[in-house]
Amino acid sequence: MIRTMPVIPEVEVCIHCGLCLNQCPTYRLTHLEAASPRGRLYLIEAASHGRLEMSRGVADHLYLCLACRACETACPSGVQYGRVAEVARDAFGPPGRPLQRTVVRFALRHLMPHPGRLRVLAGMIRFFQRSGLAVLAMRLLPRRLRRPVALLPEASARFYAPQADVLPAIGERHTRVAFLSGCAMSLFFAEINEATLRVLRRNGCEVVIPRNQACCGALNIHNGEVASARAMARRNVDAFPTDVDAILTNAAGCGAAMKEYGHLLKDDQDYRERAERFSLLVRDTGEFLAALGLRNSPNATDQVVTYQDPCHLAHGQGVRAQPRALLTAIPGLTLREMAASDRCCGSAGIYNFLQPETSEALLAEKMEAIRATGASVVVAPNPGCMMQLRYGARRFGVPVRIAHLMDLLDEAGA
Numbered sequence: 001m002i003r004t005m006p007v008i009p010e011v012e013v014c015i016h017c018g019l020c021l022n023q024c025p026t027y028r029l030t031h032l033e034a035a036s037p038r039g040r041l042y043l044i045e046a047a048s049h050g051r052l053e054m055s056r057g058v059a060d061h062l063y064l065c066l067a068c069r070a071c072e073t074a075c076p077s078g079v080q081y082g083r084v085a086e087v088a089r090d091a092f093g094p095p096g097r098p099l100q101r102t103v104v105r106f107a108l109r110h111l112m113p114h115p116g117r118l119r120v121l122a123g124m125i126r127f128f129q130r131s132g133l134a135v136l137a138m139r140l141l142p143r144r145l146r147r148p149v150a151l152l153p154e155a156s157a158r159f160y161a162p163q164a165d166v167l168p169a170i171g172e173r174h175t176r177v178a179f180l181s182g183c184a185m186s187l188f189f190a191e192i193n194e195a196t197l198r199v200l201r202r203n204g205c206e207v208v209i210p211r212n213q214a215c216c217g218a219l220n221i222h223n224g225e226v227a228s229a230r231a232m233a234r235r236n237v238d239a240f241p242t243d244v245d246a247i248l249t250n251a252a253g254c255g256a257a258m259k260e261y262g263h264l265l266k267d268d269q270d271y272r273e274r275a276e277r278f279s280l281l282v283r284d285t286g287e288f289l290a291a292l293g294l295r296n297s298p299n300a301t302d303q304v305v306t307y308q309d310p311c312h313l314a315h316g317q318g319v320r321a322q323p324r325a326l327l328t329a330i331p332g333l334t335l336r337e338m339a340a341s342d343r344c345c346g347s348a349g350i351y352n353f354l355q356p357e358t359s360e361a362l363l364a365e366k367m368e369a370i371r372a373t374g375a376s377v378v379v380a381p382n383p384g385c386m387m388q389l390r391y392g393a394r395r396f397g398v399p400v401r402i403a404h405l406m407d408l409l410d411e412a413g414a
């Protein structure tokens with residue numbers, strides 16, 4: 001159901017200078033003002049003052065945006081476009097054509113908040129992939145239906161299940177942290193969660209893994225389902241201890257969302273203060289480890305690596321130098337920068353399923369930038385980017401391994 005567009009005070013901060021335009025992936029592709037941050041802000045402002053009808057056409061312009069927040073990095077006025085977009089999209093509800101919208105709404109309301117149901121879904125994907133049905137589908141389905149099958153992440157051989165609620169530091173304990181297992185990371189990248197915990201523990205962290213934690217709610221926040229996102233945020237605020245030195249996540253999208261819980265729950269009198277405290281503790285694992293300093297000298301490697309800045313780490317959290325510092329702390333590793341490493345790869349949550357043309361165009365550019373580095377490994381510490389880049393490597397025939405920062409640190413014994 002389309003609601004009325006509220007007046008969003010942040011919109012007024014825009015001085016219409018246009019400095020964000022060429023940093024915006026959708027403007028670069030279309031050269032349309034309505035597909036730029038400034039144009040979208042005009043649309044939102046006009047809708048909130050009743051000068052523009054709240055049509056699906058306006059919603060389509062808002063949902064062509066990747067929510068990559070590159071415009072925030074470019075903006076001299078400090079427009080927080082991400083926050084504006086969340087409120088504006090919530091007025092329209094989920095994206096897509098009517099059937100897509102129903103499916104997305106169902107998934108956001110009835111799957112994402114329930115870890116058990118997500119596990120069943122991932123189990124079905126695993127069966128689909130391992131039974132040979134996926135290969136058959138790729139042969140038999142019409143071309144436009146093959147892409148979603150190819151995009152599906154490969155489900156881990158096992159799902160991540162913590163061995164205990166508290167994992168002790170290996171050696172002397174220096175700090176105590178809590179860890180968000182994450183829904184995508186647990187179901188599709190179990191081995192990366194395990195690598196992350198080994199690295200943290202070897203570096204003196206005692207790690208608390210709260211049992212009742214939920215998905216962070218990022219997908220809901222970005223896709224017009226803010227009420228269910230708030231319920232998920234409250235559950236995490238209840239589940240996580242705050243007598244720790246940090247609340248860690250190895251997924252950039254989750255970190256950006258959880259650092260905003262204070263804002264998300266600002267009108268909730270019962271949770272406001274606790275949510276702010278929670279958000280102040282949130283750190284990306286790379287951000288945290290770089291500040292802590294590696295306790296073990298990593299083993300040498302001769303790998304040539306390039307680094308893809310996840311949008312929600314670089315633009316959303318300002319974390320750029322720390323993962324690079326950790327990579328270059330591995331002796332012998334060559335870090336070769338790709339062109340426009342902080343430009344979106346076209347993943348953007350479920351965007352790659354819903355906006356295939358734009359997503360493919362951005363992915364093609366990204367894979368060429370990767371190919372030009374000659375690197376054999378791409379590090380991208382975010383599950384969405386990793387899924388998209390793995391698909392891109394297959395689709396465009398680029399011979400690279402897509403890895404997480406924690407993979408490389410773990411392999412080096414850090």
Ligand code: SF4
Pocket residue numbers: 023024025026027036037040064065066067068069070071072081
């Ligand atoms: S979030 Fe990204 S895609 Fe959306 S308006 Fe800003 S730069 Fe453009």
Ligand code: SF4
Pocket residue numbers: 013014015016017018019020021037038071074075076077078079
């Ligand atoms: S850079 Fe900022 S102030 Fe300038 S047009 Fe873009 S959003 Fe508005």
